[in-house]
């Protein structure tokens with residue numbers, strides 16, 4: 001799959017733009033604060049229904065305007081699709097595929113597959129477990145509607161259970177109704193855990209291969225799923241912690257507390273990894289995602305690489321560029337670095353200057 005063209009109006013600092021992209025590598029370069037990330041963000045919104053940087057749609061609309069529009073034309077093997085996103089500063093956004101408005105943005109999953117690497121993605125390695133869960137959830141939602149549904153239901157039931165736990169603190173008789181929520185929580189939670197187990201095992205295998213490529217076989221990456229109910233079933237853990245949950249007024253075990261650990265040569269990258277190692281591990285996980293989407297959905301996603309090369313040494317930069325030859329890639333950089341330069345002959349090059357995107361070659 002690849003993006004043929006993208007049109008923007010009043011999206012962040014981009015007043016109007018219509019950009020035709022190449023099937024292969026597209027290099028977007030320009031100084032800081034000119035709109036490179038904004039451009040990638042608009043594509044990501046058409047893929048997942050939301051920004052990778054903000055939950056607040058109002059920020060996406062150009063200062064002084066009320067609405068922003070994004071239109072993306074996609075070419076699949078034997079069909080094409082059009083996605084229109086209509087972002088309003090004071091109302092919910094509307095998204096349509098081939099002119100048909102979607103009821104929920106989750107219906108968008110599967111129309112445009114993207115894998116993004118942005119500086120924020122380092123939080124995948126560095127930050128709290130919630131970032132790793134978010135990563136796993138976004139990927140699995142792109143791949144499976146069953147997962148997406150189970151996750152939505154789980155979060156809904158969890159909220160209701162937590163409310164009930166707080167009410168039980170005031171009136172203990174309500175405890176008799178807890179089993180209703182527990183049954184559903186176990187049903188959806190167990191499904192989520194099974195999906196995540198398989199996904200992380202697969203991710204680990206593929207990311208380890210990619211990491212070996214980029215690090216010239218110097219480093220061995222592994223990713224280990226750490227369910228909060230480790231060692232016993234989710235149901236057992238949930239039932240054994242009921243009294244504690246009532247005391248705390250929240251649910252202490254379940255997929256909402258899961259984590260995954262990234263190890264390089266057996267050591268936790270979050271604790272022991274250098275900046276470059278952390279970045280390489282995050283990039284390897286992202287490249288592994290491409291392999292998984294390709295295997296599971298039979299589709300080569302569009303790769304969005306935002307400022308990925310900084311912090312990687314020259315050798316790693318070149319190795320990375322070598323890995324991305326087969327899929328449409330949109331890569332941003334502030335100058336045309338060495339590694340990108342060696343690609344420039346084969347790539348489409350765009351300059352971004354104060355929100356104006358111009359093709360140079």
Ligand SMILES: Nc1ncnc2c1ncn2[C@@H]1O[C@H](COP(=O)(O)OP(=O)(O)OP(=O)(O)O)[C@@H](O)[C@H]1O
Nearest residue numbers: 012013032033034035036037038059060061062063
């Ligand atoms: N809603 C908005 N309306 C107008 N301008 C905005 C809006 N939101 C952000 N901007 C502007 O967009 C610019 C940032 O764009 P962007 O993040 O795409 O920069 P960049 O080219 O990726 O820079 P860097 O190389 O530093 O990452 C900033 O100058 C910011 O003020």
Ligand SMILES: [Mg+2]
Nearest residue numbers: 036037306307
């Ligand atoms: Mg940027």
